[in-house]
Amino acid sequence: MDLWPDRPSRRSLLAAALAAGAFPALLRHVLAAEVPRFDLGVASGTPRPDSVVLWTRLTGDDLPDEVPVRWELAHDERFTRLASRGSFIAQASSAHSVHAEAAGLEPARSYWYRFTALGQQSAAGRTRTAPAPDAAVDSLRFAIASCQRWDHGHWAAWRHLATEPLDLVLFLGDYIYEYPLLPSAVRLHRGGWARTLDGYRDRHAQYKSDPALQAAHAACPWLVVWDDHEVENDYAGLQGERLQDGFEAQRAAAYQAWWEHMPMPMSARPRGPDLRIVGRLDWGRLARLHLIDHRQYRDPQACPRPGRGGSNTVRLKDCPALDDPRRSLLGWEQERWLAEGWSLDRPWNLLAQQTLMARFETQDRQGDSLRWTDGWDGYAASRQRLLQTVADRRVPGPVVLSGDVHAHYVADLKADFDDARGEVVATEFCGTSISSRGGAQSRVDAALALNPHLHYGRSDQRGAVSFTLAPQQLQARLLTVDDPTDAASTVRVAAGFRVDARRPGAQRA
Ligand SMILES: [Fe+2]
Incomplete structure (x- = not known):
């Protein structure tokens, strides 16, 4: 399609300017018309x-x-x-x-x-548009995506998703990264750290300049939530990773720039450092989508490094705060809002959120359990309350959709992960990153052996997950990009899974 169908040619405008004898004023106009x-x-x-x-x-x-x-x-x-x-x-x-x-x-x-x-x-x-809330709906085709670090690669995953017949994209966080230019990167960030309104605006504009991302946005509507890097790595509520002064103003600038660059309504416009992204959408009688926010209202991470905020990896036995029931990842108000809003008369409830919910046990050389404090493992009681509510209320078709950890994971979720024979109460699909690099696959392989509820784990794949939801079944296709440094790379299906509406848990398709 012609991008500028109504645009007169530069030459015809110049000719008109000369003929009119009004060269300086019209020349300015002509040159301005050349600015896209x-x-x-x-x-x-x-x-x-x-x-x-x-x-x-x-x-x-x-x-x-x-x-x-x-x-x-x-x-x-x-x-x-x-x-x-x-x-x-x-x-x-x-x-x-x-x-x-x-x-x-x-x-x-x-x-x-x-x-x-x-x-x-x-x-x-x-x-x-969404279906009417009471309409019978045969299917919903959607994709989840997250973590598109510009300087780590190109976005062939978006180029592919733009060609799929999707009803919806759910973007689950890390739309931008705040980091400065790294000379060795696949492509360069423009400027230094994004920490001011101008800095965040410029970073969003740079990311939005990518043609594959533009194509994906132009192909279907998106629902968007954020994670940490839209503001700063590992921030928690009003606490920055460096415990720095002035973080409230930094968050306000970041939220303002985020809202400016997202297809969000005027009513969501931030007020100071606050912006509500939590929400629900019914897709007819088929599904209820819940969008939640685990950054803005959380308690700070447990057991941080001395003098720092943000995440840490700690021995479980050294950090009792990990299990403290007074701590919350969502904040109490949001926990209550979520608990009260599950749809009990639709076959599916899709929870769009930021990070891996499944317990992710790793161990040190002595065999002691380790936990990463930024994710749900750092707020185990908060997770247990959520999953216990899903179990107690017999919430139909609960599927948790996640990102953040730069790896594909497929998991069965349990109210008690220590009980190997315990009831599976929900299913999780954590989509890998669009481009942000993942950790070592050897570490993921070790974790798969320690976490029998994980069916699949690949930190060495970049991509996204594409879904087809029907009243009886959810089908998931885990997409992987052959070469993340190539904007034209082939995208393949790495694995397929399905979930039956009446039986939580993932099965290989
Ligand atoms: Fe990320």
């Missing part, structure tokens, strides 16, 4: 049965404080049958981002959308 305005692509998100959020961000250093942007939403790819249209004032205070909400739409429909501003037209994106 939609360089960061388009996106849609937060699909509802009657609405969807349409996103873009205008580019160029010469933008006035306010720029009117028109948007169109059509039933067809050629925009011959418009369903809705409107305008949005992009403001400098929000980095000229657009968060238009197309309302009054029909449920379970595909639409195409595009934007026009400053004489230029954006590429078109495809989006889709």
Whole structure:
């Protein structure tokens, strides 16, 4: 498709300028017209049965404080049958981002959308509304993805996912990384540490410049949650990893830039250092999706290194706080919100969240159990409360979707992981990273032997997971990229699993 179908040629504009005898003013205009305005692509998100959020961000250093942007939403790819249209004032205070909400739409429909501003037209994106809450739905096709570290590789996984007929992408965190330029990287981060509003904005803009990511955003609506690197490695609530002063302002800047670059509604706009990403979406009678946040409301990690915040790997017997029931990964309010909101009359409940929920036992040379304190293992009582509620209420089809650890894991979840014969109460699919490097596979192999509830573990694969959900069964395809340093790499299915709606636990497909 022509990206700029309405754009006059530079030569014809110059000729017109000369003919009009108004060269200086018109030359400025002509040169300005050459600045691409939609360089960061388009996106849609937060699909509802009657609405969807349409996103873009205008580019160029010469933008006035306010720029009117028109948007169109059509039933067809050629925009011959418009369903809705409107305008949005992009403001400098929000980095000229657009968060238009197309309302009054029909449920379970595909639409195409595009934007026009400053004489230029954006590429078109495809989006889709959710089914009506009481509609019978045969299937939901979706993918989970996380951890797209720019300087670790290219994003062939996104290029592949853009070609799959997905209803939805669930992005589970680490959309950007805050790290500075590393000279040895596959491709270079622009600038130093992202810690200020300008720094975070520039990092988001750099990531959004990737054509594979733009294609994936333009292909279907996304639901997005974050993890730590959208702000800073291993932060916890209002505590930075370095216990530094001023972290609240840093978090506010990071959340503001994150909201500006995500297809989130205006109503989600952050207030100071707070931004609510927790939410629910019913996909007809088929499934309820729950989106949770384990960064903003958590207690600090247990047993940190001296003088530091953030994660640690500790011996279980040396750190009783790991099991302290007063600590929470989600915060008490969110724990209650989640416990009260499981759907009991749909076959599936999908929990979109950040990190591996399955117990991940590793041992030191003396055979002592080790725990990594940043994940669910660092908040074992919080996990136990969640899974016990799922078991007690007989929550139908609970499937936990995770990212963060840069490895594919497929797991059976239990209220008591120490009981090898204990009841399986939920299933987990932890998707590997789009590009961020994983740890040693030898360590994962050792862990597979110690954790019989893990069916699969591969830290040496980059990719994502693609799912087909039907009333009776969930099918999962674990995707892997042959060469993460090659933007055109082949993407293959590394393994397939299925889950039966009436029986928690993963089975090889
Ligand atoms: Fe990550």
